[in-house]
Amino acid sequence: MIPGRVKAVLDANGLQALEFEPDSTPTSPLAAAKIGCAVEQIAKSLLFVGKDGSLFMVVAQGGRRIAQSKLKAVVGVKFRMTRPEETLEATGYPPGGVCPFDLPPRIRVFIDAGLGRHDVIYPAAGTTSSGVPMTFGQLVAVTGGTVGDFLEDGEAGPSSPAPAEGA
Numbered sequence: 001m002i003p004g005r006v007k008a009v010l011d012a013n014g015l016q017a018l019e020f021e022p023d024s025t026p027t028s029p030l031a032a033a034k035i036g037c038a039v040e041q042i043a044k045s046l047l048f049v050g051k052d053g054s055l056f057m058v059v060a061q062g063g064r065r066i067a068q069s070k071l072k073a074v075v076g077v078k079f080r081m082t083r084p085e086e087t088l089e090a091t092g093y094p095p096g097g098v099c100p101f102d103l104p105p106r107i108r109v110f111i112d113a114g115l116g117r118h119d120v121i122y123p124a125a126g127t128t129s130s131g132v133p134m135t136f137g138q139l140v141a142v143t144g145g146t147v148g149d150f151l152e153d154g155e156a157g158p159s160s161p162a163p164a165e166g167a
Contacts, residue, residue, distance in 0.1 A: 003092070003126040005102045010125070010132065013142055017125035017132050026096025026128040028062025035122055035131050039063040042131070043115055043123040043139060045098040047087045047107070050077035055090055056108040058150050059100045059123065059139065061115055067152045074110065074148060097128040101142045109145035111136075116147075 002010070002017050010017060018035060025031035028042040035042075042062030048071070049055055056075055058066055072078065084095045090107065093099050100109060100123050115121050115136050122131035123139065140147060 001127070002130060003099075005092075006099050006126040009102045009142060013138065015132055015134055015138065015142075017130045018122075019125075019127075020129045023096075023128045025124065025131060031122065031124070031131055032062060037120070037122060038118075040114075041118045041121050043100065043121045045100040045123060047082045047090060047098065048075075048079045049082050049086065050075060050079045052077050054108070055082075055106055056110060057091075057098075057100060057103065057145075058110045058112065059115070059143070059145060060112040060151060064112075064114070065152045066150055070148075070150050071110070074146075074150070075108075093124070093126045094128055097124045097126055097130065099124050099126040099132075100139070100145070103143075109143045110150055111140060111143065111145040111147050112150045113147050114149075114151060115139065 025034050028039050031042045032039040040061040043059050044062050045059050047057050087095050120133050125132050
């Protein structure tokens with residue numbers, strides 16, 4: 001079931017989540033298979049914590065890796081990916097179902113520009129069994145995120161097989 005706070009954002013923006021059986025979309029490859037889209041159309045949300053305690057999220061194409069050097073250049077601190085319990089505590093969403101909108105204000109959101117190559121992308125809707133079909137422009141508007149290049153160069157292009165990573 002889609003969390004009420006996510007449903008409110010979806011309703012306010014004319015969006016509707018796709019819902020599937022429990023725990024069926026916790027990774028980008030599984031979500032893509034369930035939705036019937038390319039892995040790169042899955043907008044995975046990854047939460048990081050800076051050495052200074054700051055929190056920031058990168059929304060990126062499924063199957064692609066974050067370039068630590070590019071992200072560090074933007075956030076200005078060393079960082080690590082949050083542990084599952086930290087992700088749940090900070091966002092209210094479980095790993096594999098992290099929704100990139102309606103986050104606490106202290107979490108800065110960065111969106112990889114590569115998602116803009118797709119007509120439709122699918123972030124999670126706060127559960128490990130959901131996806132929200134939306135455009136790149138809608139994602140940017142709903143999250144208020146900063147668009148940039150945060151991915152490793154030359155990895156898993158739009159038609160290449162991708163490694164299993166969290167959606």
